[in-house]
Amino acid sequence: MDIEKKARFGKEILKINPESETEEITEFVREMTLKKFRRKGVIVGLSGGIDSAVIAELSVRALGRQRVLGLLLPERESNPVSLEYGQKQAAQLGIETLIVDITRFLESFGIYSRRNQIITQIVPEFEDTFRFHITLPQNLLEMDRFNYHSITVEGNDGNKRTERLSAKDWMEISACQNIKQRTRMIQLFYHGERNNYLVAGTTNKSELMQGFFVKFGDGGVDIEPIAHLYKTQVYQMASYLGVMPEIISRPPSPDTYSLPVSDKEFYYCIDYELLDLLLYAYENEIPSREITTALGLEEKEVERVFRDFKAKEQASWHLRQIAPTVTGC
Amino acid sequence: MRKQIEQLIRNFIIESFLFGESDSLSDSDSLLERGIIDSTGVLELVAFIEETYGFRLADEELIPENLDSITNIVDFISLKQAHISNKG
Numbered sequence: 001m002d003i004e005k006k007a008r009f010g011k012e013i014l015k016i017n018p019e020s021e022t023e024e025i026t027e028f029v030r031e032m033t034l035k036k037f038r039r040k041g042v043i044v045g046l047s048g049g050i051d052s053a054v055i056a057e058l059s060v061r062a063l064g065r066q067r068v069l070g071l072l073l074p075e076r077e078s079n080p081v082s083l084e085y086g087q088k089q090a091a092q093l094g095i096e097t098l099i100v101d102i103t104r105f106l107e108s109f110g111i112y113s114r115r116n117q118i119i120t121q122i123v124p125e126f127e128d129t130f131r132f133h134i135t136l137p138q139n140l141l142e143m144d145r146f147n148y149h150s151i152t153v154e155g156n157d158g159n160k161r162t163e164r165l166s167a168k169d170w171m172e173i174s175a176c177q178n179i180k181q182r183t184r185m186i187q188l189f190y191h192g193e194r195n196n197y198l199v200a201g202t203t204n205k206s207e208l209m210q211g212f213f214v215k216f217g218d219g220g221v222d223i224e225p226i227a228h229l230y231k232t233q234v235y236q237m238a239s240y241l242g243v244m245p246e247i248i249s250r251p252p253s254p255d256t257y258s259l260p261v262s263d264k265e266f267y268y269c270i271d272y273e274l275l276d277l278l279l280y281a282y283e284n285e286i287p288s289r290e291i292t293t294a295l296g297l298e299e300k301e302v303e304r305v306f307r308d309f310k311a312k313e314q315a316s317w318h319l320r321q322i323a324p325t326v327t328g329c
Numbered sequence: 330m331r332k333q334i335e336q337l338i339r340n341f342i343i344e345s346f347l348f349g350e351s352d353s354l355s356d357s358d359s360l361l362e363r364g365i366i367d368s369t370g371v372l373e374l375v376a377f378i379e380e381t382y383g384f385r386l387a388d389e390e391l392i393p394e395n396l397d398s399i400t401n402i403v404d405f406i407s408l409k410q411a412h413i414s415n416k417g
Contacts, residue, residue, distance in 0.1 A: 136368070137388070145392045146361070147368035148375075164388060167372035307361065315367035 009286045010294040014276055016233050018240030022061065025225050029062035032223045033198055041067030042200045043192040045184055045218075046090060046097070047255065048082030050238050050247055051202040051226065053089045057241040058225060059200060060093050070097040071191055073184045075106055077258040085247050092244065098191060102183045109183075115176035122163050123153045130155050131259035133266070134165070134173065140269035140308055141301045147269075147308070154259050180256050181217025188221075198222040206231040209279055210309065211316020212267050219319060230276040270305065278302070282309050335403045341377050342399065346370055356399040371396065378402070384409055 033039050042059045046052050059068045070090040074083045083099070090097045106112060112128075120126045131154045136147045149170045152162040165173070185199075192199045201221030203213050208227050213219040226234055231252070238248050252263040252272070268275050274295070281291045281302075291302050335356070343351045346365045360366045366374060374396060375386050395405040 143392070144394065146371040146396065148372055148388075148391055149368065150388075165372065166376050167369045168376075170369060170372060311361055311364075311367060314364040 009281060009284075009290050011277065013280060014230055014232055016229070016236055018237050021229070021233075021237060022058065022240065025058050026062035029059055029200070029223070029225055033063060033067075037198045037222060039196050039198040041069065041195065041197040043069045043071055043188055043195065043197045044200050045188050045202070046070045046072050046086035047202070048079075048085035048089075048247065049202075049250065049252065049255070050243065051204055051231075051234055052086070053243040053247050054234055054237050054241060055200050055202050055225060056089060056093055056095065057243060058237075060095060061241075065094045067197075068093070068095045069191065069195060069197060070095050071188055072097055072099045073102050073187055074099070075101065075180060076103040076112075077256070079253070079255050079260060081246075081250070082255055085244065085250070089244055089247060092242075100187050100191075102180070102187065105183050105186075106179060109179055111176040111179050115173055118169055118172050119151065119153065122151060122165070122169060123161055125155065126153055127156070131257075133257035133259040133261035134170075135261060135265045136267065136269055138265065138269055140304060141297075144304060147311070152259065177256050178214045178217055181214040182220070185217050185220040192222075200225060201227070203227050204229055204231050204234050206268075206272065206276055206279060208320065209283070210268070210312045211319045212263070213319065215319045230279065231272045232276045269308065278305050279309065282306055331403060331407055334406050335399060337381065338399055338402050338406075341374070342366075345373060345377075354399075356403075358399075359393070359397050361393065361397055374402075378406060382406055382410065384413060 033042055041063055044052055044056045044059060046056060056068065056070055072083055072086045116128055119132060132151055134149050134151055136149065137145055139145065149165045150162050151165055152160055154160045188199045199221045201224040203219060203224055204226050205228055207213050253261060254263065254266055264271055277295060288299055288302055292299055343349060371391065375391065379385055394401060396402055
């Protein structure tokens, strides 16, 4: 099977049959929910993005709309369209929803004020009404370079200023930001448990391989029905399942920063179309010549991306582990 | 001078990223490929160099050629210092 796949490496390699994939995933969701976990239904956090929309669609097909609960968890820095699209998608599916604004929980942790204090030390003119995001350098293909985080602050007048972050400041800001996903996880489990539902995760394979999720945040779930699908395959599923066009055409974003930022800008540094093909090639050890021929890249470019993959894989290995024990069991 | 820089950098890497376990770190080992530093580690290393040697690293200087091994780091610092003293 592997040999056959490797021989056919090309831009079409990630094409899936969404119909059979849907059958397999819905069977998995049914089996897990009703037999393995013995729960009455599934709860899904609807972010207004494509992954959660696909999970909601698949859950409804697996269990029926009466057994699916959509939880919408905005906070004051969320893009307003996230809530709007999440609600529309839920209405289209006919599932029950709950909206819990998590701003007050985040305020009680003091994350906004603590984080803004740090930003003010970096950009003294920063005010609470300013917006900001974090990015990595985007020139991954073009040159050998390290990843480092930069903060871009946008003032009320629209002017932007970008500064490289120190390790300490990045870790502080990141720790604050991750509380957003962890608060959502707490809400999902609270409403899941009170309804005797399980929590369905929305992590895809691209995210899982590269560690683009928060441990005990969006990674804290009961089942991961699309963790075997690359992001571009999730798009194929979305089209087949009839996810709203607005959600499909929306640029993928972590939506945890007040200033919009795409997954590419924040983490991957290349577009999903190329990322997924290269992740596949990386995982399946496709020979370099086949990759360069199929994708029109230079060997050096592939090497750079693979080095980046390896670095992120190594840095995030712990996210994919359950807590190690002394006896290893 | 070069020896001093090398010792300082080696000690910093061993203390900060290997937690005292110096075992088999050679001067030419790639810090990234050996998993010794990640993106946060790079920034820690940059801060150490900036604080110790009193110059700021530009974003475009954060490349493996300058920072991915003890040898590269020492070469880079030596070059920067020579450049600064020539200017001064």
